[in-house]
Amino acid sequence: MKMISKISKIVLALTLVGSSSVFAQSLADAKKAIDAEQFQKAKSMLKNLTVTQANKDENFFYLGWVYILQEYPDSAKAVFQKGIAVNPKSALNYAGLGAAAFVDKDKATATTNFNQAVSLAGKDSKPYLYVGEAYLLNDVDGKVPAADANAAIAVLTKGKTVNPKDAEILVALGDALRTQSKNTEALGNYQAALDIDPKLAHAKVATGVIWKYANNFESSETEFKAALAIDPNYGPAYREWAETDVRWAFADPKMASAKIKEATDQYKKYLSLTDLSIESRMRYADFLLLSGDFKTLQTEAAALAGAANGNLKVYRYLAYAAYENKDYPAALTAMNTWITKADPKRIIPRDYVYLGRIQIESKQDSLGIGSLRKAIELDTTNVAVYSEIGKALYGQGKYMEAANAYNIYTQKSSKATLNDYLSKGLSYYKAFTDQYYSKATPKPIPDTTLLVKADSAFAHIQQKASAPVPIVALYQARANDFKEPDRNTSKGLAKPFYEQYIQLQTAKGVKDTDKAFMAEAYAYLGVYYEYKEKDDAKALENYSKAREFDPTNKTAAAYFSRKGGAVKGK
Known part of the structure; x- marks a missing residue:
């Protein structure tokens, strides 16, 4: 589905112009700008504050935190170090150094700085808040590694003990719980935050995000509207609303057109409220x-x-x-x-x-x-990558490696399709035939366990499919035929599968591309009745059908050549 082509006009319609307004210079206003994702505005204000109030270490922390949010950890680290130079016991700036190290995947240094921040925090809950926020920085599509989320939950819970009335702590704790799908607990913390500060738009938006991931889109919209009722200029509400509309469009094709248009409108509003x-x-x-x-x-x-x-x-x-x-x-x-x-x-x-x-x-x-x-x-x-690896290896003719990749994928993924099982079965089957027909010296001994694995994959398809699949029955027949030592001692292992193939393909309709396969199936049955059952009439009947479907079928041609005039005209 082509998504939101109308959005292409948004950025073109908006120009990168500087605001002519004079920014307020208080730390509270800078923090408000950060929360509203107006990072350039916040950065400008904070740079000014680090000059006009150079003795306040928290100004340096919040400037560094903006750099963290903008993914510039080196710049953030330099600013946090300046904050510590101003105040060697600055718990916030140690939390910031920990965050910079965490983003850089230096978890040992991050932990050292986080511990230092907590030890210096005293009765201030904010260092706990930002240590917890730092652990959540590796968010991907609303998910955070469990170890990081649990670390965030632990430190934020301690911060909540230090100051039960810190609404920001409660929202962050809710965010951490939400990443682990602990939605009931998360909602409880968001509501507790709103009980303390009813004008906390962030908590309303966070509640809406929970409903988004639960595909309860109407409830999401209600929360985003509530956030905008608190602050009509709260950009993150429009951003989350837009992303919710996109998810809604994917989930419900009937709503796609309307929701794509809404997403466009919401994101345009979000961009207009940021500093572009x-x-x-x-x-x-x-x-x-x-x-x-x-x-x-x-x-x-x-x-x-x-x-x-x-x-x-x-x-x-x-x-x-x-x-x-x-x-x-x-x-x-x-x-x-x-x-x-x-x-x-x-x-x-x-x-x-x-x-x-x-x-x-x-x-x-x-x-x-x-x-x-x-x-x-x-x-x-x-694990989905194993399927892509299998496909690439199969294309290279590396069937054994492809089979192993598909096997891992089908075992570990709940999203494996019947086509994946078909690819797995074909890979095992072709790995065996490579060995069987190998001209290497010394010739490898074909591994018949590969046939068992192939047959198992094919059988899974036939059991799970809404109706048996002709081509799968054909490959089951081939795999079982290879299990036979030779035609003279045949147990007819392939017989039921070739018969099933004939039945299924006939019912479906035989196309020109199927005729060689039909001939193969009838030729096998001809061999079976000729050598196993010693039934000349059945043998002739099946060989004749094989020749009808494919006059070039070698097995049928060899039969008629052997019999000569005895079957002439038949």
Whole structure:
């Protein structure tokens, strides 16, 4: 489904103009701007505060926190260190240093700084808040690794004990619980936060997000509207509303057109309420990626890549979009730029998935398979990649490796389809035939257990499919035929499957492309009746049908050649 093409006009219709208003210079206003995702505005205010109130360490912390949210951990670290220089016992800035290390995947340093922040916090709950928030920075599509989420829950719970009336702590605790699908507990914390501060728009939006992931879209909208009733200019409410509309469109095709239009409108409002910085446009790119509007994403990413103060991350978007648009040369160039120039700590498993896909489409199959394997090394839970590896290996004729990849996928994924089982069965079957027909010296002994595994995969399909599948019955017949030592000692293992194939294909209708397979099935039955049953009439009947379907069938031709005039005219 083509998603939100109308959104392509949003950024073009909005220009990057500076605000002529004079920013308020209080820390409270700067924090409000951060919460509203007006990061350039907040950064400008905080830079000023670090000069005019240079003795206040919290000014440095919040400036550093903006850099963290904008994914500039090195800049954040430098600012936090300045805050500690102002106040060596600044718990907030130690929390910030921990966050910078955590983003850089230096968990040992992060833990040291988090512990220092907590030890210096005293009765101040804010250091607990930002340590907890830091643990949630690795959010991907609303999920956080369980270990990080649990660490966040633990420290935020301690912060709640320090100050039960800190509404921000309660919201953050709700966010941490939400990432682990502990929605009832999360909702309880959001409501507790609202009981303390009824004008906390963030808590209303967070509640709406819970309903979004539960696909209760009407309730989500109610919460977003409630947030905007509190603050009509609260941009994050429009952003989450837009993303909810996109999810709604995917979930309910009947609502797709209306919800796509709404998503466009909501995101346009969100952008108008931010400062239209590079970071805001990067969020727009995130939205386009979420919605699947890859055409617009490629255009916007290309524009961002040309910006003087651009973020390297834009090459990730450009690579993803170009791949989805089948522009493989552009995708390969962009992904190589991202992989080689970005800090290695910023590379995520999905980058290697896309790199592998791009390389395979660029006829660099071996490199592509290696990249897909790298993705699994980085995220062992992403078992879907095994299916892609299997497909690539199968295309290279590496059937045994392909079979192993498909086997892992079908065992570990609840989303494996019957087509995946077919690919698995075919891979095992062809791995066996490679051995059987090998001309290597010494000739390998064919591993008949591969036939058993192939047959098991085929049987699974026939059991689970709404109706037996003719081609699967054919491959079951072939696999069982290979189990026979020779025709003279045949047990007829393939017979029921070839008969099933004939029945199913006849009922479905025999096309020209099926005739050779029909001849194969009848020729087998001819051999069975000739050698096993010694039934000349049945043998002749089946060989004749094989010849009717395919006059070039070698088994049938050999039979008539052997019999000569005895079956002439039959």
